[in-house]
Amino acid sequence: MTPKGKGFADMGQALHGMKPVELPFLTRLMGYEPDGDIPDAPSLDDKEILARLIAAVASRSINPDDLAAALLQRFGSLAATIRASLPDMEEATGGNSLLQVYFLLAHEAGIRLQRARLMRNNVLADKDQLYAYLRAMLAQELVEQVRVLFLDAHRCLLADEMQGRGTVDHTPVYPREVVRRALELKAVGLILVHNHPSGDPSPSQEDIAMTHRIAQAASLMGITVLDHVIVGGSRLVSLKEEGLF
Amino acid sequence: MDGPFAGEKAGTPCEKAAGAADGPAFASTGPKGHRQRMRQRVLKRGADSLADYEILEMLLFPGVPRRDTKPQAKALINHFGSLAAVLEAPAESLKKQGVGPLSTRLLTLMPAVADSMAKPEEQVRVVLGSWDALLQYCDVHYARLPAGQMRVLFLDSRNQLLADEQVPDEAETSASRPAASKAQTAKAMEEALRSAVAFLLQRALAVNASAVITIRLTPVTLEPDRQMAADTPFVQMLLKEAPLFSVDVHDHLVLKKGEWRSFRLVGQEW
Numbered sequence: 151m152t153p154k155g156k157g158f159a160d161m162g163q164a165l166h167g168m169k170p171v172e173l174p175f176l177t178r179l180m181g182y183e184p185d186g187d188i189p190d191a192p193s194l195d196d197k198e199i200l201a202r203l204i205a206a207v208a209s210r211s212i213n214p215d216d217l218a219a220a221l222l223q224r225f226g227s228l229a230a231t232i233r234a235s236l237p238d239m240e241e242a243t244g245g246n247s248l249l250q251v252y253f254l255l256a257h258e259a260g261i262r263l264q265r266a267r268l269m270r271n272n273v274l275a276d277k278d279q280l281y282a283y284l285r286a287m288l289a290q291e292l293v294e295q296v297r298v299l300f301l302d303a304h305r306c307l308l309a310d311e312m313q314g315r316g317t318v319d320h321t322p323v324y325p326r327e328v329v330r331r332a333l334e335l336k337a338v339g340l341i342l343v344h345n346h347p348s349g350d351p352s353p354s355q356e357d358i359a360m361t362h363r364i365a366q367a368a369s370l371m372g373i374t375v376l377d378h379v380i381v382g383g384s385r386l387v388s389l390k391e392e393g394l395f
Numbered sequence: 396m397d398g399p400f401a402g403e404k405a406g407t408p409c410e411k412a413a414g415a416a417d418g419p420a421f422a423s424t425g426p427k428g429h430r431q432r433m434r435q436r437v438l439k440r441g442a443d444s445l446a447d448y449e450i451l452e453m454l455l456f457p458g459v460p461r462r463d464t465k466p467q468a469k470a471l472i473n474h475f476g477s478l479a480a481v482l483e484a485p486a487e488s489l490k491k492q493g494v495g496p497l498s499t500r501l502l503t504l505m506p507a508v509a510d511s512m513a514k515p516e517e518q519v520r521v522v523l524g525s526w527d528a529l530l531q532y533c534d535v536h537y538a539r540l541p542a543g544q545m546r547v548l549f550l551d552s553r554n555q556l557l558a559d560e561q562v563p564d565e566a567e568t569s570a571s572r573p574a575a576s577k578a579q580t581a582k583a584m585e586e587a588l589r590s591a592v593a594f595l596l597q598r599a600l601a602v603n604a605s606a607v608i609t610i611r612l613t614p615v616t617l618e619p620d621r622q623m624a625a626d627t628p629f630v631q632m633l634l635k636e637a638p639l640f641s642v643d644v645h646d647h648l649v650l651k652k653g654e655w656r657s658f659r660l661v662g663q664e665w
Contacts, residue, residue: 196511206497206501206504227511250438251453254438254441258441258443259505260509260511261509262450266477266480267479289512293603318641319605348552
């Protein structure tokens with residue numbers, strides 16, 4: 151029988167009976183690795199990335215490949231693993247707080263990398279990079295939040311800030327606060343963003359109405375709402391492209 | 396006096412509940428204590444409050460056993476221009492700047508993490524949006540579970556399955572207990588139901604569910620209709636409490652080897 155409270159598949163089962171592996175610890179101890187051994191990271195799949203992350207930070211009593219496989223089995227992806235809630239992570243790693251810290255760090259580093267890439271260009275010129283950033287930021291979030299990207303006249307990103315955090319399917323957002331912050335930052339363009347934790351990015355009537363209210367308030371101050379993007383899991387919908395405002 | 400205020404040093408119960416440390420506030424002021432505090436900070440407040448150099452400083456910990464890594468972190472950011480530039484630097488350039496092999500491995504892994512977080516790939520979740528899907532799910536997953544227990548399926552607003560768990564035994568333990576008096580039994584029943592409903596809703600909040608379906612696996616000795624009648628007080632209490640937490644109760648099912656009853660279809664309360 152599966153452990154109490156875990157009827158679904160055999161989540162975490164693979165964590166038990168793990169074998170110690172000697173090699174990473176020994177090479178670390180000797181402080182030596184052949185030069186050619188440093189990998190080209192971009193071609194790695196989730197399991198390899200996770201295993202390497204574990205190998206770099208965890209103690210030798212953990213087999214990186216086994217743990218990576220167990221974590222992916224349980225959470226579904228690398229992104230979901232490193233964004234899992236602390237209680238879930240604690241359970242899945244057997245209470246290994248060092249691993250939890252480095253998952254959180256990797257997640258944050260990933261977001262900052264994507265944001266830095268976004269900031270190199272005109273935000274609207276590179277839609278793929280915008281969407282990559284928004285996915286990294288929001289695809290795994292379980293609670294709805296509204297964010298605003300504030301842009302200058304060159305459409306460069308000035309700031310990305312959370313303007314509201316709601317519950318699983320609703321978030322309040324106030325046009326007055328959005329516009330106030332835009333004026334503070336001297337932003338002239340806005341991109342509204344929010345996530346649907348259900349994974350379905352289809353806009354609701356309220357989403358569309360909210361866009362209109364903010365656009366109307368902003369336009370009085372000479373600020374343009376350039377788009378409203380909804381992130382549902384890794385799928386995105388642009389209200390601009392859909393012609394919804 | 397032996398009470399919560401006896402020993403000042405031990406801290407009040409409230410301080411303890413708030414996570415005040417048992418030992419001295421600064422167990423060690425050396426680099427080891429610093430690392431420990433940084434890790435605690437990340438666990439407590441998340442990593443988004445860290446400055447860029449602090450992220451890098453911490454990523455250098457595993458490869459640099461004892462030394463303070465802050466100067467190296469700041470030097471690297473100065474050399475390459477930004478945290479992102481350090482993380483995207485080729486292994487060769489990092490090595491030239493004195494970054495060790497393990498640290499190089501960890502730093503150069505970050506672009507791969509970033510790419511993976513951004514990739515457009517659908518996570519596969521079970522969707523239980525129809526009777527067929529639901530009954531089929533039960534067939535597959537509950538066939539070998541011991542009869543008698545109650546399960547709960549936690550769903551999001553698109554009826555995707557978030558978790559499937561056992562509800563701790565509520566009514567039958569208290570019902571089968573020899574009765575002291577009628578009033579006492581009724582009170583104990585009520586308490587048991589309350590705690591089962593509270594447990595279920597607590598889990599619903601924890602997994603961010605917007606709806607639940609409860610399912611009773613009927614023991615062979617009981618008729619499905621009798622079982623439904625026995626479960627009714629539980630379901631009614633759940634129906635009363637769940638709306639306060641914005642949790643929809645889709646249905647309560649009673650299953651018995653191919654037979655099933657639905658509270659919704661029997662339907663007084665809906």
